[in-house]
Amino acid sequence: MSNPVLIIGAGVAGMTAAVELADSGIKTVLVERLSTTGGNALNLYKAFPTDDCFYCFEGNRWRPGIRKCFYRSALTEQPNIDLKMNSQVEEISGLPGNFSVKLDIGPQYVDPKKCTMCGLCIEKSKAFSLVSPQCQPQAVVYDPEIEDTGTTSAAEECPTKAINLDAKSTKKIISVSDIVIATGYHEMQPVNVDEYGYGTHPNIITQLELARILDPLGETKGVLLRPSDGKPAKRVMMVQCVGSRDENYYAYCSKICCVFALKHAAILTQDHEDVEVSVVYMDIRTYDRYEKYYRDTRNAGVEYIRGRVSRIEPQDDGSLDIIVFDSLLNKYLKFSVDIFVLSSALEPSAGSSQIISSLGLKSASGFIGAINPETEVVVGNRIYACGSALGPSEVPESVTQARAVVSKILQSKE
Amino acid sequence: MSDKKSAVLLCTCGKQLGLSFDLLESELKKNNLTTSVTVEDLVCQEEGLAKIASLLAENEGRLVIAACTSQKIQPRIIQYLKDRGIDGTQIQYVNIREHSAWVHSDVDEATKKSLDMIRGTLARSATSVQLVPETKEIGNHVSVIGGGIAGIEAALSLSNLGYHVTLMEISDQLGGHVKHLPLVAPTGKSGVEILSGRLESVEKDSKITILTKTKVKFVTGEMGDFTIHYTAEDNTSELTLKTSAVVMAMGFKEFEPIGMEEYRYGKNPDVITQFQLSRMLTEGTLARPSDGGAVKEVVMVQCVGSRSEDYKRDCSKICCTFAIDNSLEILKQIPDAKVRVVYMDIRVPFENELVYKESREVGVDYIRGRISMVWEQEGKTRVKIYDSLMDEYLEVPSDLLVLSTAILPPDGVFALSETLGYAIEDDGHIKELYGKLRRNETRRRGVVAVGAVTRPQFVSESITDAQAGALILHNELQGGKIQAIMRGAVLNVDDCVGCSLCAQQCPRGVPLMIEQIDAEEESEDQKILFKAAIDTLNCHSCGVCQSLCPSGATQLNFLSNNQMWSEIEATLEGAGADNPVTLCFYCEECAVSTIDIAGTLKMEYPASTRLIPVPCAGRVSIIDILKAFEGGASSVMIAACETDRCHVGGTGNEIAQVQVDVARDILNAIGWKGERVDMFRMFSAEPERFTTAISEMVRRAREFGPTPVHTGTAGKWMEVGK
Incomplete structure (x- = not known):
């Protein structure tokens, strides 16, 4: 079994790359720092150039329709996507084809595959909330900082027993063949x-x-x-x-x-x-x-x-x-x-400089720089970037770049 | 087809749904289309999934699942069944959570609504057919039209993905505009440097055939089986090439400002375009064209x-960077030259700003304003500039006046659209399938567009486009062995009357009109010279062809006319003057998500509403709308994607609008209130668009009161035309 592809960041670019790779039969590990995927797009309301919402990206090829909203993107349902929420890449070492990646995986208080969003816990305790109706995974989030009398009973009465208040963060080392950097931008x-x-x-x-x-x-x-x-x-x-x-x-x-x-x-x-x-x-x-x-x-x-x-x-x-x-x-x-x-x-997202220095990549004013600027998505040996990780990008560009990354990865495997 | 019974599986969402499941169970058990009714607390969890598997086995695949939105549970169920080799293509879903329990606080009302929608879905399920996987072998050959940077990169990418490629170029050599660029920001390289490695690879690649001096005339066929008709070098006769897909990479055309008197282009040889300057700089021939004199002053x-309202309304995007690149190159070749750039806004994205800054530092002078006059005086060109920042005019000499002319679509884009079937933007470039997510796909399946043929693009963007375009075709062609579930429109050719509405209106150009060779032999009034042909594997399953087909010849195999009509009838059972019902057809693109999000946010709306899903609003026909009234609906609405934003291909919702308009005219003509039917556009960022719309239709149902069907004054629809 060959190593999976690591995708850092689950905004529109990272999600597109993950879904395209998954549909092409390539396993991916999709690592997201926050509790929901979607990145900046989740908070941007109306999109340009289409003036409809910002909350969609292309769906899986095996599903009807030509695109899916975040809430129905089913990222947790796909055997080829290993979605790691509240998680970060701590360290990358090793060689192209066999990178060794140390992940800091956040505590999984709520099992996204079990949560049905029935709303029981939210009624019982303020510590539980729904980040957005468009969130993905479709699950409530738990904030351990909020102390509340209702949390224990919320956990006990959860119909699917999805809540584990004692969850701890873990470290894990995985081997990956390729790395896709899709860490987006940050508004200064x-x-x-x-x-x-x-x-x-x-x-x-x-x-x-x-x-x-x-x-x-x-x-x-x-x-x-x-x-x-x-x-x-x-x-x-x-x-x-x-x-x-x-x-x-x-x-x-x-x-x-x-x-x-x-x-x-x-x-x-x-x-x-x-x-x-x-x-x-x-x-x-x-x-x-x-x-x-x-x-x-x-x-x-x-x-x-x-x-x-x-x-x-x-x-x-x-x-x-x-x-x-x-x-x-x-x-x-x-x-x-x-x-x-x-x-x-719009500035490079936090961690961009660390990725650049640890992988020895070029910097484009702090964003990830391509080896040859005319081939914008190839940033290293079996290392790719797409979306605003490369510099401020609109959604259409991010999507095209993510597809170009997948194209390059598949080309290297043919 | 005779009606088959289905099992019903009801989910209580962990006993959290405000519905009377006892009532649902007892009522549904009475329904003569049910074999069994099962109530589960968590259909989405392991036990529930196992129950689905066993119910499918017991009921020959016929199962109605009433639970939360299918948009969420369906992928999980499909995956579960796929892992176990179980067919789930006949499962029908009813959303009793987001579309009912979560939006209606009255438990009785919500239960009644849920019951009606489940009853309707049972009727849909009764005549469902199993969808089977199909395999199609096609040639793994792709043709790339245009041998510039985008075409070259596309050819290389496709070859790397395992395809044989023919790269067709109209001029005598590859490289397009890029080979003439002295400097390409922000790479610091010349166009030749960017091209050279790629040209070498293309020429060495045994899977790539290069045809130069080749002009594509027209293309016939469809994805997997296109035939390109072209003329080649030294050969005026027409040649053909079989290919499975086409990459449009024809680049752009520089605007020739012949008609713009004020610049004296074409009259004064020292007035040139930016691209002409690029060629001079690349070829080392920078001089005044009029007399070969030295160039010291450049404007x-x-x-x-x-x-410009008169020529191209939009910005050409790359010309600012293009001008700056050439300014830097001029100063490199002639350090004491004076370069002035007259502009409205300097538009240089991201790090190109740094190149702009560099150019200012080395002395390029930027003047915000316009040219007010160009004239010749004693053999010299003189230019009068209005500086809008200083609010003054200045007059300067000019050895070269360089016009950054608009980037236009190349010649031939329109001509090829007639047979290749892609759509064209207002500005003449090839139109994308969906502006946000599907930039390289065209309306036509098997045809992608990459590079400047879609819009002005930087070199790096064209290269990315080409790589992405190759992936899109690879996804479609699957290396020449297409495997997919046969889900979509199926044509019964015997019923086709040859009207060609489907071929004209299909958003993806799938139906083809095929000449009927034997037709001539039949009697004069019987013969149909052309009939449609639909390759279901190429179909996007929107149902536009079905809603337009006058003879019911083409129908979606997962939502036939009979399925829809029996669902409408069953859903509306009990609707009447005392029980006014608003029926809403909603598309499973933007409308379903808007309705789902309204549900997640628990936005209350009237419970006298019944919802029926369709793959695209374009699936709803006039007959479907009239059937709803016949069945007792008081008002009918279609919930669709935003104007111009149909996600199936851009036109499904507009077709639906036509159907609604005509249905309205018919209602008005027979003395009904036409406003009983309406269409609404929505997207999930604004869920109140749905709640407002459906509340309005409920209001109209009340305001207009009982329909002629309710009062018994309406004839059956079949009789209206007689």
């Missing part, structure tokens, strides 16, 4: 970018936080409210390139923040009533057909201001006065807004 | 034809 917390005051005022948020507000499944049920006082927000200002194209933080362009911001501007102007949106930018980078978002939002009345934000002045009524230098008009403008949204840089 | 203009 712009706490150190003083000029934007992130963290100093609740109405100064990031695009990812705005996505949560716009999401009907989120806390505000999709109603645009000011985080400070829960009052309806009517004026929104976005600022691009926060921490990107900036020598002090990340010199590169984060590539997808423009279309990300414009997608939100489109939702705000088209699906919400009487919301005014302005976007402060250096260059609007809506590549290829994404230009449509730029056209549509301008037609919908979104105001684009080429320049930089120079000052933010919180007002007593919870609003923010923003002073913007408009480089086209060559003068300062003052705006009063309810929510100020920072299009924060 | 580049971005977005020529791109982001």
Whole structure:
């Protein structure tokens, strides 16, 4: 029996690679740091370019339909996928074809194959919750930090006996033939970018936080409210390139923040009533057909201001006065807004640098670098990467890259 | 086919579902389509799975499982049965959890709804047929059209995956645009460097046949059995090639700005395109075309034809990087040259930003604005630029005025679409099957598109595309031995009337119209010259052909017309003026997930609703809708994917919309309220789209009151046309 393929990260890229490999008869070990797969996409609400949800990826070939939502992706049901949740790769050694990987496997408080999501434990104890209706595995999660009188009876009365409150984390060493790095990106917390005051005022948020507000499944049920006082927000200002194209933080362009911001501007102007949106930018980078978002939002009345934000002045009524230098008009403008949204840089996810150094890979501004940049998915000898691990990527690119990785792995096995 | 009885397996979800299982059990035992009723606490666990296996054995595979969403338990059940070699293709599922118990707090109402839906599913099960695995042997040969970087990479990938490949190139050599690029960011390499290893591999590869100066005329057949008609070098006569699949890799065409008077392209020889500059730089012939003079002053203009309402509306994506690459190369060859780039927005993704920065550091001057005039003065070209940041005009000399012209689809894409059957985007590129997840697949099975023929792409993206495209075909062709369960549309050719609706409207272009050689011999009014042919193994099982077929010749083998109609009738048993029912057909793509998520979130909606699954909204025909009213429904809705986002191939939901519109017209014409039927688009990120829609249809059912069927004033549908 040949070694399985290790896939690090179960976002859209990692899941696609796992399902494609599994359907091709290749065993995989899919390692995910969090308690649900889906990565950033799980929190992004509407997708571009399709304007439907972000929660799907391609399904197995043996199932009808051409794609599956995360909740029905059945990752726990496939004999060729060994899904390790709450787990991390600690160490990789050995040679291509026979890498030795040390895994830190988190405690499995809830057996995902047994949990039916019947809801009994959630009723009994606050320590149990459902991360998202789209979560995969479809199972509740247990937070041992929350002490509660109901946890024991929840565990005892669970109809399938899926709960083990005494579960412990374990270490395991496995041998794998190939490694696929699909660790995604992380939205920079712009706490150190003083000029934007992130963290100093609740109405100064990031695009990812705005996505949560716009999401009907989120806390505000999709109603645009000011985080400070829960009052309806009517004026929104976005600022691009926060921490990107900036020598002090990340010199590169984060590539997808423009279309990300414009997608939100489109939702705000088209699906919400009487919301005014302005976007402060250096260059609007809506590549290829994404230009449509730029056209549509301008037609919908979104105001684009080429320049930089120079000052933010919180007002007593919870609003923010923003002073913007408009480089086209060559003068300062003052705006009063309810929510100020920072299009924060997309940075390599935690652990990226460790993977690069331990496997001796190239770095592309901290993301995983290809051996030859023109062959973007091949990053080492039997080591591949796909999705935003290679640099900020949209979902379609991540999927295509994941398929390219699988293509290369199958080619090497033919 | 006579009705067969099925076993019923009810799951209580660990005794957590708010349903009266005693009532369900006793009522279902009375149903004459049931052999047995079993109540299990956990169908999804080992004991329950074992029960499924034994019930299948006892009931010749006929089993109705009423439990949580089939979207979750079906994969587990399939896997369990597959491991034991048991056939489960006739199992029918009813969702009594997310679609009933979790969304209706009234236990009696939820039980009644569940009972009706189980009764309907028993009727569906009664005439189900076993789906059997099938094997088809095809040639393991793939043709790649286009010998640029994407085509070369696709050919190499396919060869590595075990296929024989014919690589067809229209010009006299491979390499496309890339071989003329002096520098390809962010690789730091020239196009030739990127190509050379690949060209060597392609030429050495015994499984790859290269045909240059070859023009593909048209293609006939379908996946596994295409015939490519082409003309080859020094041979005007047409040749043919048998192949199982096609990779479209025809690259792009640079826009020729002939009509744009303001730049004087075509009039002034020193006004050239960015790609013409690339060739000069690669060939070492950088000079003024007019007189061969030295190039010291260069002005580049971005977005020529791109982001323009008159030419191409969208951004061409790669031209900014392209211009920067060439600027750097100019400065390498002529260090004291002055390069100015006139732009609207500089668009350089990710690390290409670092190359942009480098270019500014070495002195490339970026001017945000537009060209206001180009003219010749004393043999020199002069350019007037409006600088929108300084709000001023500046006039500069120019040895070369370089236009970064739009990236357009190549010639021939449209012509080949007529026989290859892929769809075309508004901008003329080949349209993808689904923008988020299926970028390289086209509408037509067995035809993938890679590289710039789909959209402007960087070299690295084209290479990735080609590798992914090869995988997609490998998945389809399975090395030449296709093994799959025969699940999909089956055509009874004797019933075909040759109308060709299926061939025209199939989202994946599966039905072919085949000439009936013997037809001529029959009497004049009997002859049908062309009849459809459907390869079920190529079918995506949406049912669009079935809903459109006027003669019932093509039907899904897992959801025949009879199955659907008997399910509608049985589900609606008891519906009437006192019990107004809203029947909802939902697709098993976006609609099922929206309804499931509404269930998981326990979003309450009226319990006077009954749900029937269909693979795609396009499966629902006018007759199905009218049958629902005939059966006693007060209102009928179709829940489908978002507009333009049908997941079966882009058009199933639009076909459904047509069916709904026509059904409405018919209702209005016979004096009903047409608004009793409607269609709604949804996706799971917005579950309230479903609850709002179905509440609206329940409201209409109440508002419009009893239907003519309820009041006994309606004729049977069969009589309406007479």
